Amino acid sequence: MADKVTIADVARVAGVSRQTVSNVLNTPDVVREETRRRVLDVVGELGYRVNRAARQMRTGRSQLIAIRIDPDRDGINGSVLDRFLHGLTDSAARAGYRVLLYTADDDRSEVATFEDLLGAYEPDGFVLTGTHHRDPRASWLLDKGVPFVTFGRPWGEEATTRHPWVDVDGSAGTAAATRHLLDAGHTHIGFLGWPAGSGVGDDRRAGWVRALAGAGVDPTGLSRATSDAVADGEAAARDLIDSDPGVTALVCVSDSLAVGALHAARSPGLAWREEDTRPDLPIAVIGFDDTPVAKAVGLTSLSQPLKEAAANCVTLLARILEGTETARASAASPAHVLLEPSLVIRQSA
Amino acid sequence: MADKVTIADVARVAGVSRQTVSNVLNTPDVVREETRRRVLDVVGELGYRVNRAARQMRTGRSQLIAIRIDPDRDGINGSVLDRFLHGLTDSAARAGYRVLLYTADDDRSEVATFEDLLGAYEPDGFVLTGTHHRDPRASWLLDKGVPFVTFGRPWGEEATTRHPWVDVDGSAGTAAATRHLLDAGHTHIGFLGWPAGSGVGDDRRAGWVRALAGAGVDPTGLSRATSDAVADGEAAARDLIDSDPGVTALVCVSDSLAVGALHAARSPGLAWREEDTRPDLPIAVIGFDDTPVAKAVGLTSLSQPLKEAAANCVTLLARILEGTETARASAASPAHVLLEPSLVIRQSA
Numbered sequence: 216m217a218d219k220v221t222i223a224d225v226a227r228v229a230g231v232s233r234q235t236v237s238n239v240l241n242t243p244d245v246v247r248e249e250t251r252r253r254v255l256d257v258v259g260e261l262g263y264r265v266n267r268a269a270r271q272m273r274t275g276r277s278q279l280i281a282i283r284i285d286p287d288r289d290g291i292n293g294s295v296l297d298r299f300l301h302g303l304t305d306s307a308a309r310a311g312y313r314v315l316l317y318t319a320d321d322d323r324s325e326v327a328t329f330e331d332l333l334g335a336y337e338p339d340g341f342v343l344t345g346t347h348h349r350d351p352r353a354s355w356l357l358d359k360g361v362p363f364v365t366f367g368r369p370w371g372e373e374a375t376t377r378h379p380w381v382d383v384d385g386s387a388g389t390a391a392a393t394r395h396l397l398d399a400g401h402t403h404i405g406f407l408g409w410p411a412g413s414g415v416g417d418d419r420r421a422g423w424v425r426a427l428a429g430a431g432v433d434p435t436g437l438s439r440a441t442s443d444a445v446a447d448g449e450a451a452a453r454d455l456i457d458s459d460p461g462v463t464a465l466v467c468v469s470d471s472l473a474v475g476a477l478h479a480a481r482s483p484g485l486a487w488r489e490e491d492t493r494p495d496l497p498i499a500v501i502g503f504d505d506t507p508v509a510k511a512v513g514l515t516s517l518s519q520p521l522k523e524a525a526a527n528c529v530t531l532l533a534r535i536l537e538g539t540e541t542a543r544a545s546a547a548s549p550a551h552v553l554l555e556p557s558l559v560i561r562q563s564a
Numbered sequence: 565m566a567d568k569v570t571i572a573d574v575a576r577v578a579g580v581s582r583q584t585v586s587n588v589l590n591t592p593d594v595v596r597e598e599t600r601r602r603v604l605d606v607v608g609e610l611g612y613r614v615n616r617a618a619r620q621m622r623t624g625r626s627q628l629i630a631i632r633i634d635p636d637r638d639g640i641n642g643s644v645l646d647r648f649l650h651g652l653t654d655s656a657a658r659a660g661y662r663v664l665l666y667t668a669d670d671d672r673s674e675v676a677t678f679e680d681l682l683g684a685y686e687p688d689g690f691v692l693t694g695t696h697h698r699d700p701r702a703s704w705l706l707d708k709g710v711p712f713v714t715f716g717r718p719w720g721e722e723a724t725t726r727h728p729w730v731d732v733d734g735s736a737g738t739a740a741a742t743r744h745l746l747d748a749g750h751t752h753i754g755f756l757g758w759p760a761g762s763g764v765g766d767d768r769r770a771g772w773v774r775a776l777a778g779a780g781v782d783p784t785g786l787s788r789a790t791s792d793a794v795a796d797g798e799a800a801a802r803d804l805i806d807s808d809p810g811v812t813a814l815v816c817v818s819d820s821l822a823v824g825a826l827h828a829a830r831s832p833g834l835a836w837r838e839e840d841t842r843p844d845l846p847i848a849v850i851g852f853d854d855t856p857v858a859k860a861v862g863l864t865s866l867s868q869p870l871k872e873a874a875a876n877c878v879t880l881l882a883r884i885l886e887g888t889e890t891a892r893a894s895a896a897s898p899a900h901v902l903l904e905p906s907l908v909i910r911q912s913a
């Protein structure tokens with residue numbers, strides 16, 4: 216493999232100083248025509264790749280959008296952000312950007328990584344995921360004037376009007392799931408949730424409460440799993456069923472907890488064949504995120520429009536970067552997009 | 565949000581020409597000490613970000629590793645490359661690199677994307693995935709002298725000695741799965757595979773053949789699904805069971821086909837609770853890739869050491885980029901790493 220051609224190689228072959236090569240690439244108008252041609256010929260001959268760095272020096276733009284990728288988790292719902300990333304890479308490419316990945320263990324290390332990336336790679340903007348209450352990341356980027364968009368709304372009150380965001384309407388999803396169960400004749404519908412305080416989790420619970428209230432049904436039967444693990448979902452579902460034996464259906468905050476609920480409700484058989492259009496199910500279960508696991512075990516679940524969410528993130532960010540939306544207008548009234556999830560009906564409900 | 569500071573802003577505030585600013589950043593030794601200090605003070609004051617582009621101009625290195633991300637597929641086994649990507653991003657960061665993503669629909673568009681990326685972003689190297697027979701991507705990168713490593717061995721004969729690669733030993737995995745079934749007393753063990761011609765698929769089938777031969781058992785009962793979809797796996801498994809009713813166990817080339825095999829073998833109940841240590845199973849099934857679906861439905865499966873594979877890819881690539889392995893030595897006898905998958909035993913076998 217050939218070694219990378221450096222500016223020094225170009226200078227040597229063209230018989231000029233490195234300074235002259237740099238001038239040709241950065242400020243060509245200060246170099247004599249003849250010299251410029253000679254240097255550019257050598258650049259082409261040697262295959263010295265200069266577009267990226269030279270353009271960036273000239274325009275201050277890297278055409279990079281940075282996003283965090285979480286450590287590999289053993290979870291069922293972790294695939295959601297992976298699917299979002301596929302969509303983001305695709306949409307970004309269409310808009311002339313590439314996606315730069317970084318990792319971070321928590322908010323603090325993510326903010327430190329912002330600094331590192333801005334110094335070393337100069338991404339034009341960021342897409343933040345996993346927004347939550349008292350999120351220091353958005354404030355940091357706002358303070359520094361770095362363009363960004365979040366996938367996930369800002370859950371803190373005061374932040375809601377300060378940056379553009381894209382989100383999926385979780386409560387609309389769980390409300391639709393609850394109405395689907397009400398329509399099927401269920402009247403005792405429980406909710407299997409995460410611990411209180413999660414913006415996403417509380418919002419999904421609210422949709423269940425709202426749909427029951429709309430039907431004049433009391434929202435009894437709430438159980439919170441201590442984590443998003445299948446085993447914790449199973450334990451929380453058992454608690455709920457034990458404490459309220461009349462429960463005939465469960466809306467779950469995630470597919471992972473829903474799989475646990477299936478374990479609790481339907482031992483020993485857990486899944487259904489597509490032919491079993493109306494098997495004898497003791498408890499109906501609906502999950503959230505329409506993961507491959509939901510499909511494999513016949514779990515009815517809510518599907519997030521991830522490709523559309525990713526495309527909207529790129530559009531909002533590109534608008535800021537390309538100046539069609541000014542920074543000032545954006546700060547006064549940032550754009551946001553709230554998308555509806557759709558219910559994918561399978562055998563479990 | 566503040567607009568991005570340009571070299572012209574620095575020049576104006578420092579009261580020097582743009583050329584002088586460029587000199588300070590690129591060839592500081594040609595600038596008078598006093599001027600240099602003044603310009604650098606203004607650079608710091610205005611927050612002009614120069615590290616990335618300036619360093620790249622100077623060193624010809626971008627510290628970027630590029631990798632393709634496939635379009636979101638509705639599959640079960642697609643999560644494998646996502647998990648590899650998590651590991652790659654993490655290992656790359658530790659080695660001082662960031663990961664740049666791109667998409668491509670096929671080999672031809674991927675090669676076109678190589679050119680675009682090398683012109684526009686100058687990644688230092690590539691990690692290729694999905695290697696296959698007559699793969700034009702490796703040849704293109706070899707011709708251009710671009711450093712790269714593949715996750716997946718080169719399946720074409722002549723290419724095996726020309727670039728570094730990391731792979732997981734699929735045939736060792738299916739051999740271990742087959743021996744596990746032989747040890748449990750199975751003597752009629754079928755294989756559910758992909759159409760012939762896939763390097764990965766043929767290699768996984770070879771492990772099953774080898775383990776049976778080692779035990780003096782004839783490798784009967786091979787069935788090939790027309791795609792990696794669950795429904796095609798179910799159809800292929802039914803064909804196999806119908807044509808050889810004596811089959812008591814199936815080794816499958818993927819979790820996706822294995823889930824189909826479970827549908828075929830065990831209607832109506834498909835999955836097991838962890839308490840059911842020895843349920844009455846008509847046909848034992850083993851999958852490949854240990855996906856979240858395998859875990860959710862109790863499928864015994866082969867787990868690829870993806871984090872280790874990603875770390876090895878970064879190590880091999882960094883060795884070339886950092887010159888501890890010269891291009892010439894690398895071409896003569898490229899490094900490669902073949903890792904062993906491990907069998908994760910659950911309820912299905």
